[in-house]
Amino acid sequence: MTTSTPASMPTVTSSSPATETVVEVRGLHKTYGATVAVADVSFAVGRGEIVGILGPNGAGKTTTVESIAGLRTADSGTVSVLGLDPQHDPAPVREVLGVQLQESRLPAKLRVAEALRLYASFYAHPKEPDELIALLGLADKRDTAYENLSGGQKQRLSIALALVGNPQIAILDELTTGLDPQARRETWDLIEAVRDSGVTILLVTHFMDEAQRLCDRVIIIDDGEVIAEGTPTELAGQGRTGVTFRMRLPQPPQPLDVTLLSDIPSVVSTREVGTALEITGGPTVLPDVIIALHSRGIVPDEVQTISPSLEDAFVALVGHSSQEIPA
Numbered sequence: 001m002t003t004s005t006p007a008s009m010p011t012v013t014s015s016s017p018a019t020e021t022v023v024e025v026r027g028l029h030k031t032y033g034a035t036v037a038v039a040d041v042s043f044a045v046g047r048g049e050i051v052g053i054l055g056p057n058g059a060g061k062t063t064t065v066e067s068i069a070g071l072r073t074a075d076s077g078t079v080s081v082l083g084l085d086p087q088h089d090p091a092p093v094r095e096v097l098g099v100q101l102q103e104s105r106l107p108a109k110l111r112v113a114e115a116l117r118l119y120a121s122f123y124a125h126p127k128e129p130d131e132l133i134a135l136l137g138l139a140d141k142r143d144t145a146y147e148n149l150s151g152g153q154k155q156r157l158s159i160a161l162a163l164v165g166n167p168q169i170a171i172l173d174e175l176t177t178g179l180d181p182q183a184r185r186e187t188w189d190l191i192e193a194v195r196d197s198g199v200t201i202l203l204v205t206h207f208m209d210e211a212q213r214l215c216d217r218v219i220i221i222d223d224g225e226v227i228a229e230g231t232p233t234e235l236a237g238q239g240r241t242g243v244t245f246r247m248r249l250p251q252p253p254q255p256l257d258v259t260l261l262s263d264i265p266s267v268v269s270t271r272e273v274g275t276a277l278e279i280t281g282g283p284t285v286l287p288d289v290i291i292a293l294h295s296r297g298i299v300p301d302e303v304q305t306i307s308p309s310l311e312d313a314f315v316a317l318v319g320h321s322s323q324e325i326p327a
């Protein structure tokens with residue numbers, strides 16, 4: 001993650017799926033008593049996409065995906081899942097949409113294979129439990145009770161349970177929360193394999209690296225409204241037109257004359273970051289600086305370009321990082 005922020009505030013973009021729309025949400029509004037959980041949310045998901053729903057705590061992400069799954073009744077707005085209304089057609093929606101929600105809990109003594117067979121029995125055309133056990137890397141845990149699974153194994157089982165009905169669409173809420181770095185990466189590989197098998201995925205996440213790595217498009221929700229939408233690269237690049245890089249300079253006998261850099265036309269700004277110097281400027285700023293330094297016999301160390309990140313865009317839009325809880 002970089003600490004640099006875009007030069008100007010990103011604007012809201014709107015993008016539509018390139019393929020057939022399988023989920024469409026229009027003007028969704030949902031309150032809990034006096035709390036407006038979802039004020040006005042609209043977006044579409046195309047077949048075969050992995051779409052990320054990002055936003056700070058309490059933004060309305062879970063309420064939105066639960067409304068898509070038919071687990072919440074919206075006050076107004078429409079939700080369409082493959083042309084079906086989850087409120088009016090809950091049974092056919094359950095056949096095409098699998099859900100892995102936050103903190104799924106199972107009975108402590110239920111074994112992995114038993115849980116999958118039980119869930120498979122709820123569906124008309126389930127996947128073969130053994131196939132999922134193999135796909136999810138749970139073969140050596142098939143007879144292990146839920147209470148004896150590690151956090152990562154419980155997470156994989158909950159993904160398997162979301163997929164056992166052989167859904168066309170899967171909603172995964174906080175997929176890798178609580179997992180160690182290796183388990184997170186394995187889970188990402190798994191999600192890509194699930195997508196490659198033809199399942200469209202709607203992923204609620206707080207992790208920008210996860211969204212950047214997995215998602216074809218992301219939708220950022222704040223205070224119950226969509227505030228930005230686009231590919232991770234599009235969103236990350238908003239507001240950043242120039243090039244930023246950092247380098248370390250060898251200690252010369254004389255301190256570097258700062259005008260050497262500030263006189264270069266393509267240099268917009270320089271700042272010290274620890275022992276490194278960060279320079280932002282136009283498209284040619286990197287070679288311009290290297291050539292200017294070279295003319296004084298200075299060869300910089302550890303030159304590193306800084307790519308705009310989704311986290312930068314998120315911070316600019318929402319006002320704090322994705323994992324900070326606002327006061």
Ligand SMILES: Nc1ncnc2c1ncn2[C@@H]1O[C@H](COP(=O)(O)OP(=O)(O)OP(=O)(O)O)[C@@H](O)[C@H]1O
Binds near residue numbers: 055
């Ligand atoms: N069952 C409920 N009863 C009352 N208020 C609720 C209920 N569920 C959610 N809320 C409130 O609605 C708002 C949106 O909650 P929601 O869980 O949809 O947000 P979220 O973006 O998923 O948050 P998080 O990232 O913390 O999971 C919050 O203010 C929350 O406190």
